[in-house]
Amino acid sequence: MEHRIEKIKKQLHSQSYKLTPQREATVRVLLENEEDHLSAEDVYLLVKEKAPEIGLATVYRTLELLSELKVVDKINFGDGVSRYDLRKEGAEHFHHHLVCIECGSVKEIEEDLLLDVEKIVESQWGFEVKDHRLTFHGICRVCQKQAVAASSAKENKE
Amino acid sequence: MEHRIEKIKKQLHSQSYKLTPQREATVRVLLENEEDHLSAEDVYLLVKEKAPEIGLATVYRTLELLSELKVVDKINFGDGVSRYDLRKEGAEHFHHHLVCIECGSVKEIEEDLLLDVEKIVESQWGFEVKDHRLTFHGICRVCQKQAVAASSAKENKE
DNA sequence: TCTATTAACGATAATCATTATTATTTAGTA
DNA sequence: TACTAAATAATAATGATTATCGTTAATAGA
Numbered sequence: 001m002e003h004r005i006e007k008i009k010k011q012l013h014s015q016s017y018k019l020t021p022q023r024e025a026t027v028r029v030l031l032e033n034e035e036d037h038l039s040a041e042d043v044y045l046l047v048k049e050k051a052p053e054i055g056l057a058t059v060y061r062t063l064e065l066l067s068e069l070k071v072v073d074k075i076n077f078g079d080g081v082s083r084y085d086l087r088k089e090g091a092e093h094f095h096h097h098l099v100c101i102e103c104g105s106v107k108e109i110e111e112d113l114l115l116d117v118e119k120i121v122e123s124q125w126g127f128e129v130k131d132h133r134l135t136f137h138g139i140c141r142v143c144q145k146q147a148v149a150a151s152s153a154k155e156n157k158e
Numbered sequence: 159m160e161h162r163i164e165k166i167k168k169q170l171h172s173q174s175y176k177l178t179p180q181r182e183a184t185v186r187v188l189l190e191n192e193e194d195h196l197s198a199e200d201v202y203l204l205v206k207e208k209a210p211e212i213g214l215a216t217v218y219r220t221l222e223l224l225s226e227l228k229v230v231d232k233i234n235f236g237d238g239v240s241r242y243d244l245r246k247e248g249a250e251h252f253h254h255h256l257v258c259i260e261c262g263s264v265k266e267i268e269e270d271l272l273l274d275v276e277k278i279v280e281s282q283w284g285f286e287v288k289d290h291r292l293t294f295h296g297i298c299r300v301c302q303k304q305a306v307a308a309s310s311a312k313e314n315k316e
Numbered sequence: 317t318c319t320a321t322t323a324a325c326g327a328t329a330a331t332c333a334t335t336a337t338t339a340t341t342t343a344g345t346a
Numbered sequence: 347t348a349c350t351a352a353a354t355a356a357t358a359a360t361g362a363t364t365a366t367c368g369t370t371a372a373t374a375g376a
């Protein structure tokens with residue numbers, strides 16, 4: 001964890017930004033909740049637990065800054081809120097998401113599945129790909145099992 | 159065009175919705191601007207040209223309805239506005255987008271490039287894919303050429 | 317060390333897209 | 347023709363995000 005904070009600190013310094021206590025607190029919250037997809041409000045509330053004097057605007061400013069530096073990715077699942085996701089160490093690309101339309105869960109895929117597709121896009125459309133966003137909507141493993149269980153229960157009943 | 163409106167009318171009727179004049183005007187605007195990625199506000203202004211009495215809320219409601227019926231897809235390019243895109247006839251999936259980070263242009267790709275990737279997701283993550291959203295960010299053909307032209311001009315100057 | 321300069325901050329007002337409300341209109345039907 | 351429910355227009359309300367502005371903290375030079 002400290003190692004990653006050091007790294008982010010260097011990234012900030014390289015663009016002559018500072019890692020202020022507020023920014024550090026925000027980054028720590030992101031690191032501690034890496035699995036989640038926090039909204040700015042979520043981050044604000046979590047940071048407030050440790051540093052109650054922080055302002056919401058600062059959280060927004062920090063997230064925006066981290067987003068520009070590609071430390072976090074700003075994503076939007078269509079619910080009207082932006083969510084912020086730490087980019088994994090060394091990852092060049094945005095990771096992919098699996099959004100379950102039943103339970104709303106979001107799972108991440110680290111593997112880059114788009115290398116071949118990007119080659120096609122570059123050769124066929126002459127488009128130089130810099131980054132991508134890929135989200136699948138569907139039914140997660142858990143909900144599939146529940147659906148099966150529910151339908152067999154119904155059969156027994158009938 | 160009339161053919162496609164008829165089809166949408168049937169889709170509405172099948173769920174016992176009506177194709178009111180306001181809804182029809184909205185659909186026509188979408189059909190006439192199929193290449194663009196209009197925001198609700200954009201649609202509203204265009205519809206207003208033909209049917210000035212329409213209200214913004216009605217446009218929102220109509221777009222939401224068409225979105226539920228999968229007639230249009232609601233997309234978000236991260237600029238804080240939802241955009242609405244007619245789904246092509248017979249298309250089962252959302253089409254892909256190429257967003258240029260230089261000039262902001264958005265190009266569509268009709269071909270489904272994700273069939274293989276979806277198979278991997280289904281087999282490896284047990285996730286039943288229903289739909290997808292794929293956007294590439296990068297530099298379009300035009301901007302690439304301009305960059306080349308600009309750098310060679312610079313060389314000549316030096 | 318002291319002061320000037322600037323970045324960063326907190327509080328809060330402003331903005332803007334979207335949604336909710338409500339009274340009215342329309343279409344279909346008995 | 348009158349009844350009922352859906353759909354609408356106008357507008358108020360909401361909620362996320364951004365801008366403003368006075369204050370604070372960090373840094374650099376005298």
